[in-house]
Amino acid sequence: MGDALLRDLTDDEARRALVCKWGSVDPDVLPAWVAEMDYALAPPVVAAVTAAVAAGMTGYPRFERGGALGEAYAAFARRHYGHQVDPGQVLPVVDVTSGVRLLLDVLSDPGPMVMPLPAYHPQLDIAQVTGRRRVDLVVDPDAARAELDLDRLDALLAAGARTLLLTQPHNPWGRAFSRAELEGVRDVVVRHGARVISDEIHAPLVLPGAEHVPYLSLDGTAEHAVAVVAASKAFNTAGLRCAQIVTADPATLERLLRAPMARNDSWSPLGVVAAVAAYTDGDPWLAALVDRLAAQRELLTALLAEHLPEARMRPLEATYLAWLDLRAYGYADPAARVLERGRVKTAPGHHYHPGLTGHLRLNIATSPQRLTEIVRRMADALVTEPEPAPR
Ligand SMILES: Cc1ncc(COP(=O)(O)O)c(C=O)c1O
Known part of the structure; x- marks a missing residue:
C-alpha cells in the first residue's frame, strides 16, 4: 500500500485548491481548522x-x-x-x-x-x-x-x-x-x-x-x-x-x-x-490516505508528548480531527491564542460545545512537516508566555 498514491499539496497548490481552508487565512498562517485535507485529489476522481x-x-x-x-x-x-x-x-x-x-x-x-x-x-x-x-x-x-x-x-x-x-x-x-x-x-x-x-x-x-x-x-x-x-x-x-x-x-x-x-x-x-x-x-487511494492519517495520529501523539505534555487528547479512532483539551495551559480560548501568537488556525472548542473553555480541534490531514511545525508553534504560543490565571 504505502503512501505513494497520496501526494501532499505544496503551499501554493493548497492556496489555489482549498479556497476556504487556505484561501481565507493570512499568508503567514498555517491552516488546521475546517475539515479539508492538504492532499491532491484521488486520480480516478x-x-x-x-x-x-x-x-x-x-x-x-x-x-x-x-x-x-x-x-x-x-x-x-x-x-x-x-x-x-x-x-x-x-x-x-x-x-x-x-x-x-x-x-x-x-x-x-x-x-x-x-x-x-x-x-x-x-x-x-x-x-x-x-x-x-x-x-x-x-x-x-x-x-x-x-x-x-x-x-x-x-x-x-x-x-x-x-x-x-x-x-x-x-x-x-x-x-x-x-x-x-x-x-x-x-x-x-x-x-x-x-x-x-x-x-x-x-x-x-x-x-x-x-x-x-x-x-x-x-x-x-x-x-x-x-x-x-x-x-x-x-x-x-x-x-x-x-x-x-x-x-x-x-x-x-x-x-x-x-x-x-x-x-x-x-x-x-x-x-x-x-x-x-x-x-x-477509490479504494487504493483511500487505503493510502488511511495509512497516512494513522501515521499522522502517531506523529501527533509524539509531538504532544514532547511539546505540549499537559495536553489531553482522547484516542482518535476515526476522522482526521483531533480534539485537544488544553485547559492545563490556562487559556479560555486556546485557538485564539494559537492564532494570534502562533499563526496557526485551529477550530475553537466552544464552537462545538457552547460555553466550553480550554479546548480546540486540530486538523491533522496535512504533511508530517506541517503538522510538526503546527504543534511547535502551538507550544510556543501556549507554553512560553503563560498568563497567570485562567479567565
Ligand atoms: C459530522 C459532519 N457532518 C457533516 C459535515 C458537513 O458535510 P456537508 O458539507 O456535506 O454538509 C461535516 C463536515 O466536516 C461533519 O463533520
Missing part, C-alpha cells in the same frame, strides 16, 4: 470529473433514486462494512447537512431533537430551522472516553424528544462507536418510538484499530432510522455538492420521495460523477 466537464455535464442532475450512484454506494458499503444496502434506497441530496435537515423536516415528529455535544457546529441550529428545539446530550470534558450517556438519552426521550442526531464516526469526538454501544442506542430509541438520523459522513475515515458499524446494519433499525453518507469528506470533494440519503424501509423511502422538490436543494451532476468514481475506483 480527477479523471472522471475532468471528463464530465469536458463533455459539458454542467446542467441539472438526473432526478432519480438508485442509479449508478446507488449501485456504487451499495458496492462500497458491502466491501468496506459488510453492509447490504438496496441501491434503490439510495437518494442523492446536495450535502449531508441538508440531508439531515430534510430528514428532520419530512420524517420526524415535531418534538425536540437530541444533539450529543460537542457537535459539528453548523448542525447546532438545525433543529431550530426545522421548528424544533435542540436538547443536548453532553459529554463530560473530564471523561477519559467520550461515550453516549444512554440513561440521559432515555430521560430526554422520556421527556418528549423525538429524534436523535447520531454522528458516527463522531466529529469532534473522534469516536467510532462499537456495535454494542449502537445496540444500546437502538434499544433506548425503540423503547420510546423515536427516530435516529445517522450522519455517517466520516465512515470511510475509520483508522486502524476501530471499525465502522453502519447504524442501519443493526437489526431493528430500518423503521426508525435513516443514514446520510457521502464520499465528500474522505475524498475532499465537498464543493462538488452531492451526498446520499440511505433508507432501509420502503415506507420511509416513499415519504421522502413524496416530499416537495422545494424542500431539497438539488445536487450537482459533477458531485454524482465524483462520488461514483470515489466509491468504485
Whole structure:
C-alpha cells in the first residue's frame, strides 16, 4: 500500500485548491481548522470529473433514486462494512447537512431533537430551522472516553424528544462507536418510538484499530432510522455538492420521495460523477490516505508528548480531527491564542460545545512537516508566555 498514491499539496497548490481552508487565512498562517485535507485529489476522481466537464455535464442532475450512484454506494458499503444496502434506497441530496435537515423536516415528529455535544457546529441550529428545539446530550470534558450517556438519552426521550442526531464516526469526538454501544442506542430509541438520523459522513475515515458499524446494519433499525453518507469528506470533494440519503424501509423511502422538490436543494451532476468514481475506483487511494492519517495520529501523539505534555487528547479512532483539551495551559480560548501568537488556525472548542473553555480541534490531514511545525508553534504560543490565571 504505502503512501505513494497520496501526494501532499505544496503551499501554493493548497492556496489555489482549498479556497476556504487556505484561501481565507493570512499568508503567514498555517491552516488546521475546517475539515479539508492538504492532499491532491484521488486520480480516478480527477479523471472522471475532468471528463464530465469536458463533455459539458454542467446542467441539472438526473432526478432519480438508485442509479449508478446507488449501485456504487451499495458496492462500497458491502466491501468496506459488510453492509447490504438496496441501491434503490439510495437518494442523492446536495450535502449531508441538508440531508439531515430534510430528514428532520419530512420524517420526524415535531418534538425536540437530541444533539450529543460537542457537535459539528453548523448542525447546532438545525433543529431550530426545522421548528424544533435542540436538547443536548453532553459529554463530560473530564471523561477519559467520550461515550453516549444512554440513561440521559432515555430521560430526554422520556421527556418528549423525538429524534436523535447520531454522528458516527463522531466529529469532534473522534469516536467510532462499537456495535454494542449502537445496540444500546437502538434499544433506548425503540423503547420510546423515536427516530435516529445517522450522519455517517466520516465512515470511510475509520483508522486502524476501530471499525465502522453502519447504524442501519443493526437489526431493528430500518423503521426508525435513516443514514446520510457521502464520499465528500474522505475524498475532499465537498464543493462538488452531492451526498446520499440511505433508507432501509420502503415506507420511509416513499415519504421522502413524496416530499416537495422545494424542500431539497438539488445536487450537482459533477458531485454524482465524483462520488461514483470515489466509491468504485477509490479504494487504493483511500487505503493510502488511511495509512497516512494513522501515521499522522502517531506523529501527533509524539509531538504532544514532547511539546505540549499537559495536553489531553482522547484516542482518535476515526476522522482526521483531533480534539485537544488544553485547559492545563490556562487559556479560555486556546485557538485564539494559537492564532494570534502562533499563526496557526485551529477550530475553537466552544464552537462545538457552547460555553466550553480550554479546548480546540486540530486538523491533522496535512504533511508530517506541517503538522510538526503546527504543534511547535502551538507550544510556543501556549507554553512560553503563560498568563497567570485562567479567565
Ligand atoms: C459530522 C459532519 N457532518 C457533516 C459535515 C458537513 O458535510 P456537508 O458539507 O456535506 O454538509 C461535516 C463536515 O466536516 C461533519 O463533520
